[in-house]
Amino acid sequence: MTFLGAALVMVILRDMFHTIWHPTRHGGLSRLVMTGMWRLSSHLRIRRRAAGLAGPLGMVCVVSVWALTVAVAWALVYWPHMPEGFSYSAGLVPAEHAGPVDALYVSLVTLATLGLGDIAPAAGWLRIVGPLEALVGFALLSATVAWILGIYPALARRRTLALRLSHVRGGVTTRELDSDGGAALLDSLASAVSVITVDFLQYAESYYFYDGDENTSLPRQIGHAVSLAELAESAHHPDVRLAAMMLRRALGDLATVLDERFLHTGGDHGRVFASYASDHGNHMRPEPTHQGESDASSAGGEERER
Structure with missing residues (x-):
């Protein structure tokens, strides 16, 4: 005994x-x-x-x-x-x-x-x-104290990124994105997404915290980052295309961690993000990031939702 x-x-x-x-x-x-x-x-x-x-x-x-x-x-x-x-x-x-x-x-x-x-x-x-x-x-x-002090700042970073994405939603035109300012925006979003990926690795339990407000819910807002990255890939500005590539890679890393640790869908990144939104009580429907978004981008958003 x-x-x-x-x-x-x-x-x-x-x-x-x-x-x-x-x-x-x-x-x-x-x-x-x-x-x-x-x-x-x-x-x-x-x-x-x-x-x-x-x-x-x-x-x-x-x-x-x-x-x-x-x-x-x-x-x-x-x-x-x-x-x-x-x-x-x-x-x-x-x-x-x-x-x-x-x-x-x-x-x-x-x-x-x-x-x-x-x-x-x-x-x-x-x-x-x-x-x-x-x-x-x-x-x-x-x-216990260290755990609490670690998880809640991670939640704050996740909700801050979601709020930034909600601000960007519908407020960035194609012309504005195809500029030095657009490259800086995409680069900062890629950095923030990478931080969230590390948070999920370091404080995996933070996944099980629900964000009730739509604007601070990363599962609800992450689709806007995907839409921005896809839109910027066809930009004329080389820095914007490079920043878009970095954002896509950061989103890919996030999707990989979410799928391996929590969701286990075995699907592509769009399916992982849709499953992430569904698991948190949301249905991911990326909205246009600018007025007059192309039909191809809209179709891509609908395909990701499916």
């Missing part, structure tokens, strides 16, 4: 490490919890309200699972050695306080670094294990 408890502690520490500090493919447990909350919200009747809570509640559930599992795991370490391995304060009968509930109590007190001292490790190696659990509790608290 002691070895089982130690193994559970290592599993949680590994999950914390791969979720927060080395997020190559999500932590396994955190991924299951966040995905489960997201899928559950998609089946509720009031989708937007439920989806809006999926991300924050998912994080709360992940941290709660981490803390509860660590507490139970350390209780499994303590329980086989109670009462002989522990000292008890006056008034407590050791034989009456040596059950699983008492072991869990000791574990919770130690994990929370309360240090009540009514039941304390007395055996040599248990006196070392107790402070180690307190260190794990401190690490859990620090990891």
